[in-house]
Amino acid sequence: MDTHSAEPPKNPNACMVCGKSDHPEDLTKRICNDCRTNLTRLNIPKWVKAFALGVVALTLVDAVRVPRFLLAGIHYQRGENAQDQNHYATAEKEFKYVADIFPGSIENNAKLVISSVHNMDFGEIDVAVKNAGRQTSDEEGLVEEANSCLEMLDVYIPGKGLDSLVLNRFKYPDTVYCDSLNAFALRNPGDNVAKYFLADKLFDLEEYKKSDSVLQYCVKYTPKNIFIIQLMAAIKRESKQYDSAIYFYNEMLDWNAESVAAISGKARVELKRHNDAIALQLAQQAYLTDSSNALSLEALAMVYYYSNKQAQANGLLTRIKQDGNPEDSVVYNRLDNILTGKTIFR
Amino acid sequence: MFFIPGFIISILTCPGIIVHEFAHQLFCRLFKVPVFKVCYFRVGNPAGYVLHETPKQNWQSLMISIGPFFVNTIVGFLIAFPASIPLVKFNQGDPADYLLIYLGVSIAMHAFPSVGDAKSIWNHFEKHGNLFKRILVAPIVGLIYLGAIGSFVWLDFAYGIGVAVGLPELFIKLLA
Numbered sequence: 001m002d003t004h005s006a007e008p009p010k011n012p013n014a015c016m017v018c019g020k021s022d023h024p025e026d027l028t029k030r031i032c033n034d035c036r037t038n039l040t041r042l043n044i045p046k047w048v049k050a051f052a053l054g055v056v057a058l059t060l061v062d063a064v065r066v067p068r069f070l071l072a073g074i075h076y077q078r079g080e081n082a083q084d085q086n087h088y089a090t091a092e093k094e095f096k097y098v099a100d101i102f103p104g105s106i107e108n109n110a111k112l113v114i115s116s117v118h119n120m121d122f123g124e125i126d127v128a129v130k131n132a133g134r135q136t137s138d139e140e141g142l143v144e145e146a147n148s149c150l151e152m153l154d155v156y157i158p159g160k161g162l163d164s165l166v167l168n169r170f171k172y173p174d175t176v177y178c179d180s181l182n183a184f185a186l187r188n189p190g191d192n193v194a195k196y197f198l199a200d201k202l203f204d205l206e207e208y209k210k211s212d213s214v215l216q217y218c219v220k221y222t223p224k225n226i227f228i229i230q231l232m233a234a235i236k237r238e239s240k241q242y243d244s245a246i247y248f249y250n251e252m253l254d255w256n257a258e259s260v261a262a263i264s265g266k267a268r269v270e271l272k273r274h275n276d277a278i279a280l281q282l283a284q285q286a287y288l289t290d291s292s293n294a295l296s297l298e299a300l301a302m303v304y305y306y307s308n309k310q311a312q313a314n315g316l317l318t319r320i321k322q323d324g325n326p327e328d329s330v331v332y333n334r335l336d337n338i339l340t341g342k343t344i345f346r
Numbered sequence: 347m348f349f350i351p352g353f354i355i356s357i358l359t360c361p362g363i364i365v366h367e368f369a370h371q372l373f374c375r376l377f378k379v380p381v382f383k384v385c386y387f388r389v390g391n392p393a394g395y396v397l398h399e400t401p402k403q404n405w406q407s408l409m410i411s412i413g414p415f416f417v418n419t420i421v422g423f424l425i426a427f428p429a430s431i432p433l434v435k436f437n438q439g440d441p442a443d444y445l446l447i448y449l450g451v452s453i454a455m456h457a458f459p460s461v462g463d464a465k466s467i468w469n470h471f472e473k474h475g476n477l478f479k480r481i482l483v484a485p486i487v488g489l490i491y492l493g494a495i496g497s498f499v500w501l502d503f504a505y506g507i508g509v510a511v512g513l514p515e516l517f518i519k520l521l522a
Contacts, residue, residue: 063427070431
């Protein structure tokens with residue numbers, strides 16, 4: 001891979017290429033004008049041209065996809081940046097965008113799992129886990145992190161014995177189901193899941209004190225579980241321990257600075273405290289974070305309702321019904337009960 | 347660090363050598379310097395060469411010698427870029443992506459001017475340049491020699507990977 005400068009021939013009057021002697025005198029090399037013109041052309045052999053053509057064609061064919069892939073790369077990077085700042089709502093949106101283009105990317109799916117668990121977005125968790133399938137990744141830390149996030153969902157997976165009880169819960173009145181859960185939890189004192197289900201049911205039955213004491217056990221053994229913390233915050237809110245409720249919601253926000261569940265939960269606490277201006281700010285923040293999230297719509301609707309803006313509140317209720325996922329029916333019913341006066345929230 | 351004979355590396359990365367020699371030829375064309383012979387690739391030492399007239403200007407001689415650094419880097423990047431995102435970032439490449447990354451890396455890793463190029467620059471400046479010009483060009487020649495020494499520890503390969511994989515990554519980071 002050298003460049004060599006050729007020296008002039010011995011005969012000073014001859015063109016060193018063609019042997020003629022009509023070379024101009026002012027040039028450093030003894031080459032006639034015709035030869036000079038010919039040699040300064042870009043003479044490329046056919047095989048080099050064919051090689052270049054092949055490479056250019058292949059590059060162009062691949063380059064057609066560049067805008068789409070470039071956008072995927074940019075969104076992936078933005079997702080990573082958002083995750084680094086604990087902004088998981090943004091991260092989830094970015095990784096979802098990438099998943100549409102690269103559904104088989106294990107790294108993206110793992111990051112989507114992590115983000116969707118942080119956002120408690122069960123629908124997306126399911127999709128991302130299915131996409132990830134049984135693929136392996138070189139990034140062991142990432143897969144480990146995704147798996148540890150998924151382990152938080154264990155509180156929703158009843159073990160043997162408890163599963164049949166949970167599956168058949170709609171066959172019995174709530175109080176019977178609750179008593180059965182209590183009996184099961186007493187028989188299986190180490191079963192954290194049973195205690196979580198029991199605490200959740202007691203919360204539904206407005207037995208907040210009992211629910212609190214049962215859930216304390218879960219908090220003690222799995223202090224970092226976001227789903228347990230969320231239930232704890234709700235119990236504190238309904239028990240009128242507002243500062244404690246805010247404390248737990250802030251714990252959720254430490255974990256995910258864009259947790260719509262936590263921000264809208266804080267809005268509900270402030271509504272309870274009659275701090276309607278702060279509640280409005282928080283509800284708007286939740287809405288801006290994720291305007292399609294049923295919890296953000298619910299919080300904003302409640303703020304509107306208590307500001308006597310019934311029409312806007314009803315509009316948001318309709319949106320939850322129209323745009324929401326099937327699992328949003330709980331939120332819809334809860335809000336509907338408040339807006340129709342069946343439930344007295346404050 | 348493992349050793350692979352130079353001729354095997356040359357054969358494996360011949361696209362880079364072809365582009366390298368083409369870059370010398372291209373710069374000769376730009377400066378209207380007559381080219382007597384071009385060997386784009388051969389199994390031997392050097393693996394390719396361009397035989398051209400001594401340029402009138404010192405800087406033209408310099409540019410002809412270091413031209414491949416620019417051409418191979420840019421061409422290597424452009425070829426690898428469409429493939430690097432699906433293949434490297436998302437591990438979702440198809441065979442064409444593998445081929446383009448191979449081409450990109452092999453072209454970019456031959457961006458460094460060779461020792462022969464360094465000698466050519468130095469000889470030219472020794473003959474036609476004054477002391478000041480020789481002092482100016484000495485660091486460039488030194489860097490080329492350093493690059494040649496570095497190739498024993500795969501510096502050229504690392505550079506190829508950096509251009510084909512690292513630059514697209516950096517590009518995305520800047521855009522995000």
